[in-house]
Amino acid sequence: MKKLLITRLLPEANLAAARARFDVTVRDRADGLTTAEAAEALQTYDAILPTLGDQFSEEAFVGDLRCGVLANFGVGYNHIDTKAAARCGVLVSNTPDVVTDATADIGLTLILATCRRAGEGERLVRADRWTGWGPTQMLGTHVTGKTVGIVGMGRIGQAVARRCHYGFEMPVLYYNRSPKSVDFPAEQIDDLHELMGAADIIVVTVPGGGANTHLIDAAALAAMKPTGIFVNIARGDVVDEPALILALQTGVIAGAGLDVFEHEPHVPDDFRALENVVLLPHLGTAALEVREAMGQMAIDNIIAWDEGRPLPQGV
Missing domain, CATH: 3.40.50.720 (NAD(P)-binding Rossmann-like Domain)
Incomplete structure (x- = not known):
């Protein structure tokens, strides 16, 4: 045996x-x-x-x-x-x-939680600091109809894109190193920074390691809209974490949703200190x-x- x-x-x-x-x-x-x-x-x-x-x-x-x-x-x-x-x-x-559907579901979880400030809202309620409903309370980003940019249009990227297109009427843009055809409305963008600037919400689904290490760096984040939302369900090493922390601290982008981290299970204290980031413990397939x-x-x-x-x- x-x-x-x-x-x-x-x-x-x-x-x-x-x-x-x-x-x-x-x-x-x-x-x-x-x-x-x-x-x-x-x-x-x-x-x-x-x-x-x-x-x-x-x-x-x-x-x-x-x-x-x-x-x-x-x-x-x-x-x-x-x-x-x-x-x-x-x-x-x-x-x-x-793993495709489960990971894509977590991608949508992070999109919704980050855009609608669900993490902040739950912390507010748990801390007994909620003073009641008001017209200007906890205003977030409306998701339906926003443009999503997918970085890496493999199985998981396509599953996220389908959910965004069919479920939330979102125009889909995507960046892929090689030409990629998909069976739903979507436009391939050949330049990563162009994609980052054109989308309201960015979702990263590329494999980790190799040429993708720190693919999302300070320059890529700087190309995003100030109202942009960044979501990573790929691998932690795809993102330059200090650059992302600085972008969140200084308002370069509006928020981030992360299921993965570069040195798991270590999560930088700077992430935990930020209200505009949703942090999950690698729940993609859980x-x-x-x-x-x-x-x-x-x-x-x-x-x-x-x-x-x-x-x-x-x-």
């Missing part, structure tokens, strides 16, 4: 499915594997089911590797050096598709049925590897 390491506690249905097929070790900790721990795991286990925060960098792929597959739990895999894995004959897969589907997809990829078949979601 092959030895499988699962680096974080998964839903019980996933653990039962894994244990029915493999000799399973579950790492019941919230923090990710360090590079040294990842290197040891690659030499100890036949298969690994890792996730965000596990440091499978180039330095981890050293020595006599036993592992043949890294079946990542999550669509993003910028924590895995796929080139180093390929050089060592380690296959890598992820869990696309099943629904039981979604997490179970992700876990089963990862396990199915490991089973495919074990049976000598191509990985269904190989990257």
Whole structure:
């Protein structure tokens, strides 16, 4: 029986499915594997089911590797050096598709919460500081009919755009590094800064790491309207956090909604001190049925590897 390491506690249905097929070790900790721990795991286990925060960098792929597959739990895999894995004959897969709708839903949650100042409003009520309804109280941004700009028109970007177009009658603009056709009304903008300036609400959905690291920098934020709302449901490293903090502090943009952070679970104190930012603890796929589907997809990829078949979601 092959030895499988699962680096974080998964839903019980996933653990039962894994244990029915493999000799399973579950790492019941919230923090990710360090590079040294990842290197040891690659030499100890036949298969690994890792996730965000596990440091499978180039330095981890050293020595006599036993592992043949890294079946990542999550669509993003910028924590895995796929080139180093390929050089060592380690296959890598992820869990696309099943995360699309749940992540897009969180995108809309952040759009609405940030535009309508829902976080501020709840804090006001909880602190017993609400003095009653008034015509000028807590005025926010009306969402219906506003122009949304999508940065990265992949599966999740398209799902967000469809919700905005069909649900809120929002004109859709998008920036994508390559030409992209979609099956609903939308206009591709070739320049990122042009998109940032043309939209009322920006939603970032690009993969993390590589060329996308700090894609949203001070210059990109400065291109936005002063009334602009910025939402990130991609990866934290896509955004230059000090630049975003300064933009929020100085009124360069009106507000931000964030589900991800560059150095999770660390969230800069400056974000917490701001009223015009909504902060979520990476809830993008946090629904039981979604997490179970992700876990089963990862396990199915490991089973495919074990049976000598191509990985269904190989990257």
